[in-house]
Amino acid sequence: MRVSEKIDPWLIIHMLISGAICFGIILILDGFGAPWRLTEWIVKSYGSLGVFIFEEARNGYYLIRLGLIYLPAGFLGGFYLGYKVKERLKVNMVFPSAIGFILFLLYLIAVGYQIAGMEHVLKGILIPLFTSIGGSYLGGYTLNWHVEEKPKEERISLIFEK
């Protein structure tokens, strides 16, 4: 994009809406506790909630959270933006997750969550952010994926019709 080109204000509005969708989905899925309900159900079937004492098991739960919260949140944010915007998807699809995640971080800070140390930064911000961005791309490209249509078969009749 050239500097002289004007930025479409609707593009910014759609980006903000997609970010808000991403943020909202993170809040809903996290608040509803879907990953924990599923994980609790799994470990209860083993009769061992105590397994979460171990760091490795908590990492397993973390993976489930990535798959059930951040990936879908990014996907739906990207899906919206992909529906509204058809150009420069490679660049634009970063924004739903980035905006959504900034909102989520502001929310976390507002409720008193402390981000301290490299592990918090990595596991609390960077990995979920990249997962969410991956989801955004998949959401955006789902609507804008070029499907090769098969050419329709034409029947040629050799019977001469009157």
Place this chain on the structure above:
Amino acid sequence: MRSKLFRIRLPLAVFLILILAFLAAGYLTIHVTLMGKLTEDGNYLRIDMKTIEFKLPKSWRTPYPYVLPFWENETICAIYLLNAEEDAMTYIIYYKTQESVQGFMGEQNITDEFSIAIFEIERFYGWFQKKSQNATLQFVENGTIKVSERQASYSKIQIKNISMSMEENETYNITGIFISSLTKRNLLEIIFYTWRDQAWNATYDDFQILVNSLVVKRESE
């Protein structure tokens, strides 16, 4: 590049596969961890920390899924656990160094092992008394036991008539045991209590297995 996978658009298919992959990886991680930490009989988890190891009934849990139930630094190791029915709580606190023990005892003006258990009971009871003035403390049994081949003093107590809330007349009782084991170098405290009358009998055996299996690995210098 293929445009469709399983008759759905490729990005959507990748998205669905990724969700399944995250779920499968998470599940497998938990499964492998559990299988690796179970004891031979399959009923307990082996908890192996720097200074303490013990067998934990596998259904027992951490109070919060996200919070590490262990806290350990150079001077203190603390563990807190909840049973599966969420009506019994266990605390294990280990003061590793002579300085930390002396600091704790000096601060509270405590001189001997049994007084430590009494101090913790009074602190515990005082907390309930603030909320419920009708609560009464009753000592059920005092004595000595062995924990990790160390001599320990214990006191079993009951706190009766604790109000559920300021408005309600409903009350509940707490039954607990406070164990303290003091050596010249360190101090081990174990606290176990239940807040449902029937829970004591149901969980005390599990607690005893935990205590009997507890080993203080590294006695501080």
